[in-house]
Amino acid sequence: MSRGGLFTVGRSRRPVTATLILGSxxxxxxxxxxxxxxxxAPYDPIEFNYDTLLSPPSAEHPFGTDNYGRDIFSRVVWxxxxxxxxxxxxxxxxxxxxxxxxxxVGYVGGWAEFFFGRIVDIVVAFPFLVLVIAxxxxxxxxxxxxxxxxxxxxxxxxxxxxRSEVQIQKEMDYAAAGRGMGYGAPRIIFRHLxxxxxxxxxxxxxxDMALVILLGSSLGYLGLGAQPPTPEWxxxxxxxxxxxxxxxWISTFPGIAIIVVxxxxxxxxxxxxxxxxxxx
Amino acid sequence: MNTxxxxxxxxxxxxxxxxxATANGSAAAVDGASFDIRRREVLGIVGESGSGKxxxxxxxxxxxxxxxxxSGSVIWAGRDLMSxxxxxxxxxxxxxxxxxxxxxMTALNPVLTVGxxxxxxxxxxxxxxxxxxxxxxxxxxELVGIADPDKxxxxxxxxxSGGMRQRVMIAIALASSPKxxxxxxxxxALDVTIQDQVLKLILRLRDELDMGVILVTHDLGVVAxxxxxxxxxxxxxxxxxxxxxxxxxxxxxAYTLGLLNSVPLAHKSKxxxxxxPGTPPDIGDRPPGCPFAPRCSFATxxxxxxxxxxxxxxxxxxxxxxxxxxAEGSRAA
Numbered sequence: 001m002s003r004g005g006l007f008t009v010g011r012s013r014r015p016v017t018a019t020l021i022l023g024s025x026x027x028x029x030x031x032x033x034x035x036x037x038x039x040x041a042p043y044d045p046i047e048f049n050y051d052t053l054l055s056p057p058s059a060e061h062p063f064g065t066d067n068y069g070r071d072i073f074s075r076v077v078w079x080x081x082x083x084x085x086x087x088x089x090x091x092x093x094x095x096x097x098x099x100x101x102x103x104x105v106g107y108v109g110g111w112a113e114f115f116f117g118r119i120v121d122i123v124v125a126f127p128f129l130v131l132v133i134a135x136x137x138x139x140x141x142x143x144x145x146x147x148x149x150x151x152x153x154x155x156x157x158x159x160x161x162x163r164s165e166v167q168i169q170k171e172m173d174y175a176a177a178g179r180g181m182g183y184g185a186p187r188i189i190f191r192h193l194x195x196x197x198x199x200x201x202x203x204x205x206x207x208d209m210a211l212v213i214l215l216g217s218s219l220g221y222l223g224l225g226a227q228p229p230t231p232e233w234x235x236x237x238x239x240x241x242x243x244x245x246x247x248x249w250i251s252t253f254p255g256i257a258i259i260v261v262x263x264x265x266x267x268x269x270x271x272x273x274x275x276x277x278x279x280x
Numbered sequence: 281m282n283t284x285x286x287x288x289x290x291x292x293x294x295x296x297x298x299x300x301a302t303a304n305g306s307a308a309a310v311d312g313a314s315f316d317i318r319r320r321e322v323l324g325i326v327g328e329s330g331s332g333k334x335x336x337x338x339x340x341x342x343x344x345x346x347x348x349x350x351s352g353s354v355i356w357a358g359r360d361l362m363s364x365x366x367x368x369x370x371x372x373x374x375x376x377x378x379x380x381x382x383x384x385m386t387a388l389n390p391v392l393t394v395g396x397x398x399x400x401x402x403x404x405x406x407x408x409x410x411x412x413x414x415x416x417x418x419x420x421x422e423l424v425g426i427a428d429p430d431k432x433x434x435x436x437x438x439x440x441s442g443g444m445r446q447r448v449m450i451a452i453a454l455a456s457s458p459k460x461x462x463x464x465x466x467x468x469a470l471d472v473t474i475q476d477q478v479l480k481l482i483l484r485l486r487d488e489l490d491m492g493v494i495l496v497t498h499d500l501g502v503v504a505x506x507x508x509x510x511x512x513x514x515x516x517x518x519x520x521x522x523x524x525x526x527x528x529x530x531x532x533x534a535y536t537l538g539l540l541n542s543v544p545l546a547h548k549s550k551x552x553x554x555x556x557p558g559t560p561p562d563i564g565d566r567p568p569g570c571p572f573a574p575r576c577s578f579a580t581x582x583x584x585x586x587x588x589x590x591x592x593x594x595x596x597x598x599x600x601x602x603x604x605x606x607a608e609g610s611r612a613a
Contacts, residue, residue, distance in 0.1 A: 172386060173381055173383055173386040173387040174386060174387055174388055174389040174390070176343065176381070176387075177379070177381055177387045177388075177449075177452075178389075178400075179343060179373070180341060180343055180373055180374065180378070180379040180381075181373060181374030181378070181379075181400070181401050181404065181452070181453070182369070182370040182371065182372065182373030182374035182375060182404060182405065183370075183374070183400065183404050184370065184404070187400065187404065191392075191400070192389050192392070195391040195392070196389070196390065196391055
């Protein structure tokens with residue numbers, strides 16, 4: 001891939017690509033919308049309005065209304081907050097836990113490697129969605145239980161990434177130099193190796209947030225995640241499925257929102273990868 | 281064998297053996313190395329690649345690669361480092377004995393500023409507070425000859441040139457005022473002019489900080505310029521040791537003689553260089569007697585048995601059956 005950027009940042013002249021800029025603009029827009037949805041949404045996202053049932057997109061209701069007369073645009077706007085929350089809450093525990101466990105396992109090796117390997121075996125033996133659904137089936141549906149289920153399964157991917165990266169870094173001369181200076185394992189792992197090993201994890205995090213939004217929407221659609229009338233995009237799509245033939249706009253606009261946010265995260269992930277990939 | 285330990289002795293290595301398990305059985309990278317280093321002395325360990333010199337150096341701090349089986353003893357301040365716990369070793373490493381590496385490029389952490397890396401050592405080994413650590417970091421950079429130290433502590437390793445990075449590495453290693461510095465080919469990756477500066481820096485610091493230095497190198501010029509005494513290693517064994525002047529003027533081992541004849545040295549500049557024929561033995565398949573015998577022009581049947589380390593003069597030892605003939609040969613040349 002071309003390393004050319006629109007401009008560069010930092011003393012080391014890192015390329016800032018169009019990919020990163022476009023992705024950042026998309027995410028920033030959604031972030032602002034998610035922070036102050038009331039400012040953008042013309043109507044209440046939950047209150048029923050029986051005068052405007054199933055009206056198609058118009059100047060008054062740009063995305064149309066649903067079978068309860070609720071403005072789809074307002075529901076998509078308020079849904080931004082819920083889905084961004086899902087993206088963050090569903091990844092924060094996996095990234096922290098996975099990074100710490102992966103770094104320790106990668107450095108210590110031996111018995112730690114063995115136990116970790118068995119945990120990985122268990123997790124990769126099941127498809128991700130199936131395992132998450134199974135855990136939610138035990139815990140009961142709802143957003144909070146969904147976060148638990150996603151965290152229980154999701155940290156393993158971060159840990160594997162971190163482990164393999166730390167295994168590479170610990171063979172570097174500077175790690176040997178650290179041991180030669182008499183530094184303890186915590187200092188070597190978390191101060192010296194981790195910052196050098198974190199890059200793939202950050203990039204994966206971006207992709208993972210997009211995946212978790214899709215997962216949250218899927219579970220919302222299946223009735224296992226956010227519960228109606230919460231304006232979550234997956235719930236919105238599920239809500240419109242019975243009217244697909246007559247009122248396409250109910251499911252379509254939330255679907256587009258999911259795609260655009262997903263693309264935004266992917267672009268930012270790629271852009272960051274370009275930015276921090278060692279040059280030369 | 282030599283058992284007289286002078287009160288001046290800083291570190292004593294006795295019968296060090298490092299074995300690695302390989303597909304064809306175990307191979308001894310170091311096979312019974314013994315030497316010592318005295319206070320304020322620069323000791324050179326020379327040998328070609330694979331002679332075990334770097335493994336020897338790392339084994340002093342018990343840093344040899346995983347899977348290496350180390351035996352023998354390393355006496356430091358009355359204690360055998362080989363018998364210390366890992367926790368006790370950590371109070372020796374970086375505080376009492378420090379080490380610097382060949383590649384200053386990769387031996388520094390790329391994501392931490394040099395100031396942070398110096399302070400890491402101080403945090404680990406001293407009780408200085410944050411402000412004192414900062415001051416000490418500046419002092420150390422100044423000590424190793426880096427201009428504008430109070431600004432440069434905020435720079436990252438990639439913002440320094442190769443020679444400057446090696447100075448930074450030395451500053452980190454010296455942060456806690458060690459009594460012994462282990463230097464593993466510290467100048468090999470540097471330009472010749474920079475090499476000279478770094479070696480002079482090490483010599484100056486040896487005087488100012490009153491420490492011993494063990495310098496591993498394959499460069500006889502570096503030994504001649506820098507070291508007080510030299511240990512010559514071949515195929516994992518110490519074949520000769522003694523004061524640099526004696527060893528260079530009157531080598532007592534055929535391998536040392538061969539080494540000296542194969543490099544241009546100023547005082548013998550008009551001689552044709554003579555390469556040593558052949559290659560060193562595989563350490564997994566060492567000849568039973570003198571490891572150098574198959575390449576040696578002095579070799580006789582006697583060399584099929586292992587020659588003992590013989591004292592040839594006060595401080596000069598060699599493991600060669602024919603050391604007298606070798607010495608004569610060197611004089612004749």
